[in-house]
Amino acid sequence: MSQDNAPAPYARRSRFAPRWPRKLLGTLLTIAVTLLGLLFVTFMIGRVIPIDPVLAVIGERATQAQYDAVFLELGLDKPLLQQFLIYVNDVLHGDFGRSIRTGQLVSEDIKRVFPATLELATLGTLIGVFIGVPLGVLAAVYRDSWIDQLARLVGLVGYSMPIFWMGLVGLLVFYGILGWVEGPGRLGVFYQGIVPERTGLLLVDALIAGDWTVFKDAFSHIVLPASLLGYFSLAYISRMTRSFMLEQLSAEYITTARVKGLSEWDVVWRHAFRNIRIQLVTVIALAYANLLEGSVLTEIIFAWPGIGQYITTSLLANDMNSVLGGTVVIGSIFVGLNIFSDLLYRFFDPRAK
């Protein structure tokens, strides 16, 4: 089913402005409203949680005087709404505050951890797409045959496995026993700091620097967690592809294509697949967004210093600045991907114009 992934209907246009600026304005307004809401909810959660943010700063041994000083410093004496407005104002100036936990600017932290997640999620999604889509198409074409059943089983296994358990087992087998891949972390210790950091994406940086040994090592580190995440999203992508394809393959225009004497390959890929591309983009965007936010457990197990782990650890340490910052980033990406797939939809589907 595709309904749940349908791009969000964006706010109604005002009556006055001409068409496309109005559309743009509406989209921007929607993003703004959504993000503001996101900020508000996160902020409220941060304040409602019955954990003392001051304690997170000063730790177990502090005296009451130190406590009071930090209380004032964090602006906790001000009314909630004012605190929120101050926060929004800061965020608008690109200032997410300082992380209590790492002692660094949250924006710096995110600049560091986000590329790690981005790299992992991107590779994971690519794996998911390159295996999941053909698998889904095959399953649909050979509906109810053993291929379909196999694809279903493979997909559902991916959907059902506890990812943290598979992570540990994968690590044990492929790293511990077989030694096919490198272990936890993003890069072997000897390779650290060799290639200059440009994008923060190690694979890309290594390519830019033309350093193959670093590239190989980084790839060997990422391949296992990425495959796991890929497998997880593969499940979702292939199930969705299958149901989209089934819908298209039963459409009348497919028979038309067959009547023309087209080969099966053309019928499936040129005709049916063309029609699901756009739905598929939405699904892939969603899967991608899910990997960006949802790989916390994988990150922990593979010691992957990514944003999921960052936010979770921060949350457990009640480091709300980091949590808010990370959430805003992930939320924005989510909204961004949503809008991107919406735009793609408008751009590619001749019917949407």
Add this chain to the structure above:
Amino acid sequence: ETPPNMLVIANRIDDIKTFDPAESFEFAGADVSRNVYEKLVNFDPLDLDAGFQPELAESWEVSEDGTTITFTMAEGHVFASGNPVTAQDAAFSLQRAVKLDKTPSFILTQFGFTPDNAEETIKAVDDKTLVITLDQKYAVSFVLNCLAATIGGIVDMATVMENETDGDMGSAWLRTNTAGSGPYKVVDWKPDESVLMDLNPNYGGDKPAMERVIVQHIQESATQRLQLERGDIDIARNLSPEDIASVKETDGLKVVDELKGRLMYWSANQKKDMLSDPKVLEALKWSVDYQGMADSFLNGQYTVHQAFLPLTFLGALTEKPFTYDMDKARAALAESDHPDCGPIVISVRDAQDRIDIAQSLQNTWGQLGCDVTLTVGTGAQTLDRYRAREHDIYLGAWGPDYPDPNTNAGTFAVNPDNSDESGNTGYLAWRNAWDIPEMTQEALAAVVENDTDTRAGMYIDLQKTHQQVSPFGIMFQQIEQHAMQDSVENFISGGATTAASYWVVTK
């Protein structure tokens, strides 16, 4: 395989917030600090039992009245920047810690230093002489032990002040940068990921064998072990007992045990009627399977210990009066006012070893007839409740803040004002609402006793009473088990008194 001049360690280091010695108060931070900053006095990693030794200060003199200590600075210590270490640097560093008044500052301020008087009380007379004035007489060992703590690290005044912003005395810069005279300097720190240290080219001591040290943050024990087995790391510091057991069996790997200062204890809130009944407390203390836990899931990582001073500390009490004895426990409970034992809630934070201990307590106390439930929360959550004195039983761990017996005596056995208003959250006795005016006096008396043996005796007596009457059920002392490649020698994580030292390691 790791290169011969490089040490790779897997450890949980996500608690590092800063490297600034005036602020740093975490285990992983202390490890870094010890290798980067030198102190006036310090511990020799190869002979920790010898106690503090001269380092930046080559000698010191105590005035007649015991309130003034004059240090003479040693030659040949140079900061990584190339600046020599002077008394001005030392004075600046200590004043700075007092003035910044961050969490660990109490270690210094307990001697009467305040942000206002710091410039007078801590003073560099010349490049070589530092004079410290205390508000009263203290045991010299107490003072010097405190100066050997992380907060006693001496920073490079010139470099730090160059990087000052908004009058913060360089504290923003020192979070992520180091300016010390120790064997190493931090080259790169990626929070939750790794710390990279290289040699300090100006280090005055012998050139360490390890020219580069990398500490990687690896959360999972299984992951650390796999890395060790594959030779990707030299040392794994957080292996579970089961993983340790297997490493012991593996060729080419070895395990080194080191007693740490961390205690595992439970404590009962004295505001709760039933839990303030001494007989109930006694019953609870008898019905803990100390040895069973130490031999099973805590195997090798904790040793049974029942006094508030950890072994290897001055005056540590080795007696372990309580065993797992259900008969005695039942008898004690029967004598109490609560023979049926009411509901008990154990607050425990979300760490697996603590949850395991809590489950064992739940099991054995359950056999007494108590209805025990657990609430697991994040560290901050449980601590919050503890500080607000809302818990029933808190299952916690306590590590000494500085290498002097007062660190634990001052919190387990001191409670100057038990009122809610006083908010004396720094004292564990207060957190458990345990009102002990006499014991407080006794503990404070030990602080000023300058004769070391007498002082030790005072602490032993204090602990003996404490063991029997306190609402604290101290159960275990931590043993850190480091698993490492056979070739690694001299890795010492600092025992109960200090942190890890990398500069003596060879392989």
Add this chain to the structure above:
Amino acid sequence: MTDTMTNLLDIENLRVRFPTRQGHFDAVRGISFSLRRERLGIVGESGSGKSMTGRAILKLIRKPGQITADRMQMGGTNLLTASERQMRQIRGRHASMIMQDPKFSLNPVMSVGQQITEALLAHEKISRRDAKTRAIEMLDAVAIRGPDRVMDLYPHEVSGGMGQRIMIAMMLIPDPEILIADEPTSALDVSVQLQVLEILDKLVTDRGMGLIFISHDLNLVSNFCDRILIMYAGRVVEVCQAGRLHEAQHPYTRGLLNSVPDLEHPRPRLDVLKRDPAWAEAPSVSALT
């Protein structure tokens, strides 16, 4: 013309069977007919198996469905034994089919031009450019104005009548000998309907094509076709010459004829068809020639 007498298609005892949970269901039950260069109409009520017959000829029945027959001969080819590969050669090239509803039968995300040239490129070694020229000519031939422009349109941008004509152009461009038109006009307005029929008519007369015209509109078929098969419940109950439809004997045919309200001949009540179970059981009437 001499070859108007040769049969383009011979079908004997054609069955289309679908397995269902309650046993199997025969949508077409043993019908026989042949097609020459003529207009052969197939009429019958909804579900009587008209479309299935059309699709069975091109072996386009979807998966669980099965086709059986004693004979299926198209020109020199035995369709029964033809492989899927051979069938692809036949489809489009030798026999084509116009689908019921242009709205659903054109690929919504491919331009009209792409869809038409594709049919050509699948069968002939021809450059894209030439294919395009041919496609424009073809669109012109089916009376589409501004064919260059229409080539770049997407199906949702053309009206139903245009869509139907595009379908026709698409199916005719490889120049097939047999065209099956499945209710090509039922979705159209009366006026557009006429245009489409005119085009089809011209093709049969000018190109000598064989046309199978499927419809449920008796009047239309009787006016347009040469021969008519009347289907009921998967069988052919009657075959007659188009001009003589009004003389049809079978009660089902008569019933159908009488139930249509006629503007010119009003009746107070319409006759209602009384179905006789025997109709469904009677053997199929052969329409072989």
Add this chain to the structure above:
Amino acid sequence: MTAIDLNDLSVWFGLGAERVDAVKSATFSVATGESFGLVGESGSGKSTVLRAIAGLIDSWSGDMSVAGEPLGRSRKRDFYKQVQMVFQDPYASLHPRHTVDRVLGEVLKLHGFSDINSRIDRLLDDVGLGKGFRFRYPHQLSGGQRQRVAIARALAPEPRILLLDEPTSALDVSVQAEILNLLSDLRAKRRLTYLMVSHDLGVIGHMCDRIAVMQHGRIVELLDVAQMRTLNAAHPYTQHLLDSSVRAIRQDRP
């Protein structure tokens, strides 16, 4: 007396640049007991007129009155005791998860009838479905049977006026005959007024007394059935429509 009176009715959809004027100042009236037909090409606004009368569209201007009562923006339940509608597609007009019994029962309950059981039986009888159909789901019914249920539902509140939107266009000719006969019978029995849309002039000619021809949202001509039969139309569009529905299709027929 007039059952339906439309004066200068305009209906539009959407706002601003997207506005579609579906009906433009339509004016006609239907007498009580009369059967009035609405014809025109696809998209000319026939259904829209019916839906506006039924109160399913808000964006309209002009005057409408039913049985002498002017209609406002919202309709009371009483209005629906007067006017009911039958939709084009019997496959879409029944709730796929409700049995016939439930469909009719709910309507009767909404209109406050108490003897629901007997009424359902009677309604089913009226539309020529036996009691055997009462507990079936739509998927167990043929198209014609579904349309009968839809008609039964429309008859349930005992309305005076039925709006029929192409009630047979989705059906076979043979089934169409049954439904058309049923509608004629009901009209005779219950003295109903019909406003009926169809694009099949044969059906309209069979059922209606007068017709209105619509093109591009406008009513271009009103004529009675006799004029229609004699192909006597003034407006060229009507003429064309009549022509094409009776003209021979092949000119070259020998």
Add this chain to the structure above:
Amino acid sequence: MTQTSLRAWLLTDAPQSRRQATAAAWYSGWLKLRGNTLAMLGLIVLVVVILAALCAPLLATQSPFAQDLGARLLAPGEQGHVFGTDSLGRDIWSRLVYGARISLYIVALVAVVAPLLGLIIGTVAGYAGGVLDVVLMRFTDIFLAFPRLILALAFVAALGAGIENAVLAISLTAWPPYARIARAETLTIRNSDFIHAIKLQGAGPIRIIMRHVWPLCISSLVIRVTLDMAGIILTAAGLGFLGLGAQPPSPEWGAMVSEGRKYILDYWWVATIPGLAIFTISLAFNLLGDGLRDVLDPKEAGK
């Protein structure tokens, strides 16, 4: 009634009573489901798990909480422990069967709360349209854009750890997709003729939403929910993994995996057996959900 006549009674196309109509509708769904081997496999597994949960006291060989520090980490089969023992010497098999209760409880609770919330918000937004739609959908978007585990963690942190709170937190994070589905479904339904028809009887919006729109949305929700079951258990397990799910010593499966992960290299079964249990039950739910898709999807039923 004999068997054949019962079957005929159920298979009838012309039911004679309300009861028969409902029964026949269920029976035909059942037949369809039965035709799907994999879905049946899923169903059977689920039935077995439910039975196991119900009969836990009978099946368990000892108390799920009984510790025996002397017999810890035994391998499957040793000393009569079918699946071995865990780190506190508790019998894994007994914990597993008792744990089934908790896992099923979580699933059942979430499966009721989240879709209901989504259904209400989605259908109201879809049916009302206009400002209410925009507001509700913005609201949904905000929650959808939230990192899910983070939101759940935050809720749990706010409410305190524990299974009920975990369930609540998961529900609060799980509803937005359901709201989206329900809204999309409502949008297609709300302009259909049968809704017009009931409007023409003067029915009010609440009645239309509850009695006419809901029944149609529910089928696509049910399909989606069964597919999500696995995710729910896994999220709960994930919370347990982070120590925020069920409280020890409760034998919740996720918590069991999390406890056992320390031992995975040498005592693989401690984490693997509950892991396999989670895997099995979620696979079962997925297979069943996949089958239900065929049974419930009105689009398919129409054909």
